[in-house]
Amino acid sequence: MSLRLSVSQSLPVLLTRSAHPRQALLTALALAAAAAIAGRPMREVGLVLVTVLIGQAILGWSNDLADRERDLRHDRPGKPLATGELEPGTVWFVATCALLVVVPLSISHGTLAGGTYLIALLIGFLADRLLRKGRLSFLPWVAQFALYPAFLAYGGWNGVGQTTPPTITMTVLAGLLGLGVHVLRSLPGLVQDHQDGYRTLPLLLALRTGAPRLLVLAGVYTGLVTVALLMSGRTVGLT
Numbered sequence: 001m002s003l004r005l006s007v008s009q010s011l012p013v014l015l016t017r018s019a020h021p022r023q024a025l026l027t028a029l030a031l032a033a034a035a036a037i038a039g040r041p042m043r044e045v046g047l048v049l050v051t052v053l054i055g056q057a058i059l060g061w062s063n064d065l066a067d068r069e070r071d072l073r074h075d076r077p078g079k080p081l082a083t084g085e086l087e088p089g090t091v092w093f094v095a096t097c098a099l100l101v102v103v104p105l106s107i108s109h110g111t112l113a114g115g116t117y118l119i120a121l122l123i124g125f126l127a128d129r130l131l132r133k134g135r136l137s138f139l140p141w142v143a144q145f146a147l148y149p150a151f152l153a154y155g156g157w158n159g160v161g162q163t164t165p166p167t168i169t170m171t172v173l174a175g176l177l178g179l180g181v182h183v184l185r186s187l188p189g190l191v192q193d194h195q196d197g198y199r200t201l202p203l204l205l206a207l208r209t210g211a212p213r214l215l216v217l218a219g220v221y222t223g224l225v226t227v228a229l230l231m232s233g234r235t236v237g238l239t
Contacts, residue, residue, distance in 0.1 A: 014080040015094055020060030028053035035152050038238040044157050051105045054098050059124040061095040066128040074192045110161015113154035120147040137200035138182050145178025146171050153239045164239040173229045180222030187215055
């Protein structure tokens with residue numbers, strides 16, 4: 001066995017692949033950048049980055065655990081749980097250990113900020129098991145993203161958070177961004193969703209507009225909301 005193959009089959013690499021690393025890293029970097037733009041000290045920006053990265057990894061493992069049989073049925077690549085390279089018990093154990101780390105990390109931002117982020121994680125966990133198949137599939141994404149401004153606004157250091165709430169404008173725009181991200185994330189799996197009898201909002205929209213047009217519309221929509229968020233951050237502010 002070559003060294004490259006041996007490394008690719010190692011437990012850390014398999015766990016990383018199952019954690020949806022690109023989404024986890026992008027989300028963590030985006031929230032850390034938002035914290036920096038809001039004027040948070042660099043140590044707090046780093047704390048946001050680490051907390052969100054671990055939280056997103058937990059959601060990635062949760063998603064692959066929930067979709068293991070479905071991923072196997074559709075022969076999706078890059079899914080170590082579906083191919084049997086990773087045991088579900090191993091992933092559950094690692095996810096539980098990560099949860100034991102992310103809870104105190106979250107609370108170290110302050111009680112309000114930490115509680116807000118943990119609620120966002122709970123919404124993401126429940127989304128994989130409740131609303132993801134129907135027309136309301138977008139609700140968890142909107143709710144989760146709408147909580148991120150509160151997580152940043154109430155955040156602090158060493159368990160001492162802030163008391164100033166986020167602006168309604170930033171909260172609404174963040175929720176709208178979650179809708180766009182949901183549609184974009186759903187596009188690659190629309191064929192499998194249709195085969196499995198799902199009736200998610202992105203699938204219903206794609207059946208009306210066509211997937212290529214929906215990709216363009218969702219991309220433009222998400223870009224405009226992102227620009228609006230940046231402009232609001234510079235004018236209205238986070239809090």
